[in-house]
Every structure is written in C-alpha cells, then in structure tokens.
Amino acid sequence: MVRLLHLSDIHLGSGLSHGRINPATGYNSRFEDFLYCLSQAIERGIAEQVDLAVFGGDAFPNATPEPTHQEEFARQFKRLTDAGIPTVLLVGNHDLHSRGVGGASLNIYSALQVPGFLVGAKLVIHTIATRSGPVQVLTLPWVNRSALVTREEMRGKSIEQVDLALVERMKLALEAQVRRLDPSVPTILLAHLMAENAVYGAERHLAVGRGFSIPLALMARPEFDYVALGHVHRHQVLCEDPPIIYPGSIERVDFGEEKEKKGFILAEVERGRCRYQFVELPARAFKTIQANLADSSDPQADLVEIIRKHKFEGAVVRVHYRLHAHQSERIDTAELRALLERAFAFQLQPELISQLTQPRVPGLGESCALDPLDALGQYLDSRPELAELRSALLQTAEVLIKGERPELDTEECESDQEVLEVTAAAALQLLEREEGPQATSQLGLFGA
Known part of the structure; x- marks a missing residue:
C-alpha cells in the first residue's frame, strides 16, 4: 500500500491585487496566504508519512514566475524530498510558454536533475521506488492543439472536428502506454486536463487559450488504481472506480471561488484498491455583501445596517450596492471604509440603476387611455423619491395642461411656483422618455 499526497493548482503569485506588502517580509500578503496553505499541505503529508507526492500542475500564474515565487515553491517542495518522499511535478497549461513552444517553468528541476524530483513533461510511465514498494505514475501533461495536429492537416475543419481528432490521437497514445504497464504494480494516472463531466471554477477565466475536454471513459480504466487530476480549481470526484479526483486549488484566486472549499487529497493506493480523503486547508475567506438601495429613503443608514449584519473579519470583502443616481450623493464612503x-481587504462596488431599465408603470401600456393627471399620478406613485412633491406636482401639471397660470401674491410664492412648474414639466418629459411616446402623445400633455 502506497500512501499518497495529491495537490494541484497552486498558482503561487496569483490574486495579489487583493493584498498589500508586508513590511516585515517584503512579500505581498496574498502571496503569503498561498504560501501558508502550501506549507500546511506539505506539512500534513510529511506528518502522515506519505510515500509519494504528486502535483497536478499549474505551479505559477504563468511560465515566467518571479524569482521569489520560484524560490519559495522550491523551498516548500524540497521539504518533501528531504523527508525521503519522491515528488512528481506535472506540467500544466500555466506552466507552459505560449503554444507549448519554449519549454515549461518546471523543466528546471529535470534539467538540473534535482534528486527526488520527476517532471511530467511528456506522456510517459515513471516507475518510482518508494518506502512501501514500487508504484507506476503515468504522466499526461497539458496538451496544446499544435502539439498533436498541424494546421495543414486540420485545414478547413471545425473546432468540434479538431477536438474529436485530438481526443482520438490522445486515446491511441494513452493506449500504447497502458499496454506497457506492469499489471502487478499500483498505477496512478497523473493528468492536467479538462474532463467532460467536470465543473469549472475560476480557471475558466485564468486559462491561457482554449482547451478541449477528455471523455471520462479514457481514464476510468481498471489499469489505473487512482487518477490524480489537475486544472480545475473546484474539488470534485468524477468517478469512484477507479477514483478520478480533482483536489482543486489550494487557495481562492477570486470571488468566483468564494463558496468553494480548498484543500488536497491523502490516499492509500494498492493494486485494485484505493482509499482517499479530502483535507481542507485554511484558505482566505472571500465574502460578497449585496444591498439593493433603490427604494431606500436613507441609503447610507440602510447600507451600514446591512454591512453590520455580516461577519467579515479577516476576509476579502466586496460590497455591491444598487442605487439611483440621485441617491449616490447620500453615500458616505469614508464611513463605509471605517x-x-x-476586513483583510475590501472593495466598494456601487451600481447605478439606469432609468432605461426601470419597470414600466402599470396601466401605461400601448392601450392606455388614462386621464393625463391619472397617468401622472400613477407615475409618481412608482417614484417614492418624489412622494413629498406629489401633490404640488399634480397641481402644477394641471395648470400646465390647461395652459393657465395662477395669480401669485408674493415674489417668494412666484419663485416656488416656477420651481414646481419646471419640476412638473421635467417629470412629464421623463414619463414620455421612460414609458414611450404612447404614454404621453395620446394624452396631449405638452400643450402648455
């Protein structure tokens, strides 16, 4: 029985926009989050005395990581080899240079022949001696279309036809390797790919180029005792016999992974049998706070109350609130920031509600035959922010419609009346703009 540590999609150096520089270390605080989760996974593997560690690919955000990121990655994985645990590093799509030309960031370990490390850069069988006996690891790194099919060969073919051709070629290449396996030795397929039944996480937005999906039937074979996958950030078990598992990423990259658990797999593999468990890591919490302030008479107070109802200490937070343009001046961002x-980090994300997206006022359809003042009254009823002016607006609108002006006793009264007239006219024009010309043209509202 071989004890196995399976982790993937570290993306060391991702998500730094949510962090800040730690003056004590000089590192971005989000980089330290990723590094902490990686160290916890490796520490648990060493404590469990695993016999083998397999990494499913995507060590960094791209193929040219910063030197400090490379250094910390190497330092953590060296802890495994120092403990006598051989480690297989698979090449993922983020580890490859553009179109697969120019090598991969992980190839440095094979070029230097670092003891204890094997790099899965090709579809090949690695027979590894562990403390609990030999194990076979068949590595299947990320495959680019250009690596299998030339442009000339696929000229005029659709994307679907190209994908079918790629899968067929992969099937033949995989079959050739499977026939070379020793049937008496525990076998692990270590692959970085998108399986047909898998559910995407944030990697859909992080992926470099468009990949293609691999049928589950190519991996669900009795020759494999455990299938260790990488590429998809959401932990999921696609099959039980044999276990085909994405451990998922070790840390949250963005809000798309807000509700996902992060961790790794500990497994016990023997010929024809495998037991496994998912171990959750203390990933940084992400939290979204939603608030619809469209009908609020005091948007600031309501937003503060909504925020206070949530627990967000130490989390990366975004506050998304919807409001009308005239309400935005009542939002005190300084108070919200305080x-x-x-929170570990936060973002304020206001969304102004476009008047063009407002629902139509009931009764003001194409067949509307309301009295002009009734129409205006219904419109004002749908605009709570104009409630205090409703009576005055209706009175002034009536005067405008009749083409009359009331006698004014004082200059002050005349000034107020002029304000009401302008406001009423603007409201009627807004009614026509929002509800369509039919809402006012048939009512003869602009005769004043």
Whole structure:
C-alpha cells in the first residue's frame, strides 16, 4: 500500500491585487496566504508519512514566475524530498510558454536533475521506488492543439472536428502506454486536463487559450488504481472506480471561488484498491455583501445596517450596492471604509440603476387611455423619491395642461411656483422618455 499526497493548482503569485506588502517580509500578503496553505499541505503529508507526492500542475500564474515565487515553491517542495518522499511535478497549461513552444517553468528541476524530483513533461510511465514498494505514475501533461495536429492537416475543419481528432490521437497514445504497464504494480494516472463531466471554477477565466475536454471513459480504466487530476480549481470526484479526483486549488484566486472549499487529497493506493480523503486547508475567506438601495429613503443608514449584519473579519470583502443616481450623493464612503477596516481587504462596488431599465408603470401600456393627471399620478406613485412633491406636482401639471397660470401674491410664492412648474414639466418629459411616446402623445400633455 502506497500512501499518497495529491495537490494541484497552486498558482503561487496569483490574486495579489487583493493584498498589500508586508513590511516585515517584503512579500505581498496574498502571496503569503498561498504560501501558508502550501506549507500546511506539505506539512500534513510529511506528518502522515506519505510515500509519494504528486502535483497536478499549474505551479505559477504563468511560465515566467518571479524569482521569489520560484524560490519559495522550491523551498516548500524540497521539504518533501528531504523527508525521503519522491515528488512528481506535472506540467500544466500555466506552466507552459505560449503554444507549448519554449519549454515549461518546471523543466528546471529535470534539467538540473534535482534528486527526488520527476517532471511530467511528456506522456510517459515513471516507475518510482518508494518506502512501501514500487508504484507506476503515468504522466499526461497539458496538451496544446499544435502539439498533436498541424494546421495543414486540420485545414478547413471545425473546432468540434479538431477536438474529436485530438481526443482520438490522445486515446491511441494513452493506449500504447497502458499496454506497457506492469499489471502487478499500483498505477496512478497523473493528468492536467479538462474532463467532460467536470465543473469549472475560476480557471475558466485564468486559462491561457482554449482547451478541449477528455471523455471520462479514457481514464476510468481498471489499469489505473487512482487518477490524480489537475486544472480545475473546484474539488470534485468524477468517478469512484477507479477514483478520478480533482483536489482543486489550494487557495481562492477570486470571488468566483468564494463558496468553494480548498484543500488536497491523502490516499492509500494498492493494486485494485484505493482509499482517499479530502483535507481542507485554511484558505482566505472571500465574502460578497449585496444591498439593493433603490427604494431606500436613507441609503447610507440602510447600507451600514446591512454591512453590520455580516461577519467579515479577516476576509476579502466586496460590497455591491444598487442605487439611483440621485441617491449616490447620500453615500458616505469614508464611513463605509471605517466600518470595513476589520476586513483583510475590501472593495466598494456601487451600481447605478439606469432609468432605461426601470419597470414600466402599470396601466401605461400601448392601450392606455388614462386621464393625463391619472397617468401622472400613477407615475409618481412608482417614484417614492418624489412622494413629498406629489401633490404640488399634480397641481402644477394641471395648470400646465390647461395652459393657465395662477395669480401669485408674493415674489417668494412666484419663485416656488416656477420651481414646481419646471419640476412638473421635467417629470412629464421623463414619463414620455421612460414609458414611450404612447404614454404621453395620446394624452396631449405638452400643450402648455
């Protein structure tokens, strides 16, 4: 029985926009989050005395990582080899240079022949001696279309036809390797790919180029005792016999992974049998706070109350609130920022509601035959922010429609009346603009 540590999609150096520089270390605080989760996974593997560690690919965000990121990655994985645990590093799509030309960031370990490390850069069988006996690891790194099919060969073919050709070629290449396996030795397929039944996570937005999906039937074979996958950030078990598992990424990259658990797999593999468990890591919490302030008479107070109802200490937070343009001036961002100081990081994301997206006022359809003042009254009822002016607007609108002007006793009264007239006219024009010309043309509203 071989004890196995399976982790993947570290993306060391991702998500730095949510962090800040730690003056004590000089590192971005989000980089330290990723590094902490990686160290916890490796520490658990060493404590469990695993016999073998397999990494499913995507060590960094791209093929040219920063030197400090490379250094910390190497330092953590060296802990495994120092403990006598051989380690297989698979090449993922983020580890490859553009179109697969120019090598991969992980190839440095094979070029230097670092003891204890094997790099899965090709579809090949690695027979590894562990403390609990030999194990076979068949590595299947990320495959680019250009690596299998030339442009000339696929000229005039659709994307679907190209994908079918790629899968067929992969099937033949995989079959050739399977026939070379020793049937008496535990076998692990270590692959970086998109399986047909898998559910995407944030890697859909992070992926470089468009990949193609691999049928589950190519991997669900009795020759494999465990299928260790990488590429998809959401942990999921696609099959039980044999276990075909994405451990998922070790840390949250963005809000798309807000509700996903992050971790790795510990497994016990023997010929014809495998037991496994998912181990959750203390990934940084992400939290979205939603607020619809469209009908609020005091948007600031309501937003503060909504924020206070949530627990967000130490989390990466985004506050998304919807409001009308005239409400935005009542939002005190300084108070909101002070309220969110307990968060690890936060973003305020206001969304102004376009008047063009407002629902139509009931009764003002194409067949509307309302009295003009009734129409205006219904419109004002749908605009709570104009409630205090409703009576005055209706009175002034009536005067405008009749083409009359009331006698004014004082200059002050005349000034107020002029304000009401302008406001009423603007409201009627807004009614026509929002509800369509039919809402006012048939009512003869602009005769004044």
